[in-house]
Amino acid sequence: MKLFDVYPLFDVNIVKGKGCKVWDDKDQEYLDLYGGHAVISIGHSHPHYIQKVNEQLQQLGFYSNSVINKLQQQLAERLGKISGYEDYQLFLINSGAEANENALKLASFKNPTATRILSCEHSFHGRTSLAVEVTNNPKIIAPLNDNHHVRFLPLNDIEPWVREMSRGGVAAVILECIQGVGGIQMATPKFAQDLAYACKRFGVTLICDEIQCGYGRSGKFFAHQWLGIKPDIITVAKGIANGFPMGGVLISPEFKPVYGQLGTTFGGNHLACAAALAVLDVFEQEHLVENAYEVGNYLMEQLKAIDSPHIKEVRGCGLMIGIELDIPHKDVRQPLIYQEHCFTGCAGQNILRLLPPLCLTKAEADQFIERLSVVLMRITNSEK
DSSP states (O other): OOOOOOOOOOSOOEEEEEBTEEEETTOOEEEESSHHHHTOSSOBTOHHHHHHHHHHHHHOSOOOTTSOOHHHHHHHHHHHHHHTOTTSEEEEESOHHHHHHHHHHHHHHHSTTOOEEEEETTOOOOSSHHHHHTSSOGGGOOGGGOOSOEEEEOTTOHHHHHHHHHTSOEEEEEEOSBOTTTTSOBOOHHHHHHHHHHHHHHTOEEEEEOTTTTTTTTSSSSGGGGTTOOOSEEEEOGGGGTTSOOEEEEEOTTSOOOTTSSOOSSTTOHHHHHHHHHHHHHHHHHTHHHHHHHHHHHHHHHHHTOOOTTEEEEEEETTEEEEEESSOTHHHHHHHHHTSOEEOEEETTTEEEEOOOTTOOHHHHHHHHHHHHHHHHHHHHHTO
């Protein structure tokens, strides 16, 4: 049997990681400014994380959600406290797409006569049924998923959102406060506050998708906390368990749980909860949210200081940064990997996306600046 070939792959076999560095099978070291797509929050192979996951695995890796799991209760309490949402409820699943699926279902259960959803242009919320339908990419929406529930509207332009809500029948608004795949475009505080007000006015559930931009990456625990809003539902995944598959839905107390309404086989299992609790331990012990803010600001300042005609704009918040280029990102990303041994992400055709572990140091930021500068200089010289 062969793998189903849906991923274009770099010719690199990563076999080991430590902190913000990874190594391939030839023992070549790479600086990781990608974090496995924003998943590695506390760094690769953190010793505390390894210890806690190991200890749990030796006791019990999994049992079903038909019995008490005190690790789930501990995680809910810890997550509520660190995020400022102690009065919310937590439902645990396995991935970001699954988090958004359940968030949208809850919104629909709350308002069963409303069948429309409003989402942003250039949004990305997942690849499964409802999650892909609210994703603004027709290429990945199968005909079976194209059920005409969704209207895509521009970020930071409130008028069409209010107009659509005033027509009625809108169950939910789903928003990335910092768009990831959309190119590190950020909602403004005024737009977000006006949108939250309109949702309250028209009885629409406001969902903030914090799967990529949340969990400390922006320099606050949630990116929407920069904007002065409090959504009805918050979805998380990626960095929640530092690579162990896990997702979560933070749910307003206005939603009352009903037995059987939501469910999952693997979600919130013992091993996943141990991993997630270890992540919160490290967040608190090493002040990683504060580090994301400090090092992120430093990195953006250094990026803006690079003297290259190919950098059009640097934007972002914390350690979620976009570098908009006037050339295809592959012209920079490939030599960064193969010649300078540094991983980055990308968005669109011309944006480098930086999503490093939240433990990135200023010294490692300087290393990236040096390697990126070398690549850009080579490109400029070759054009002369």
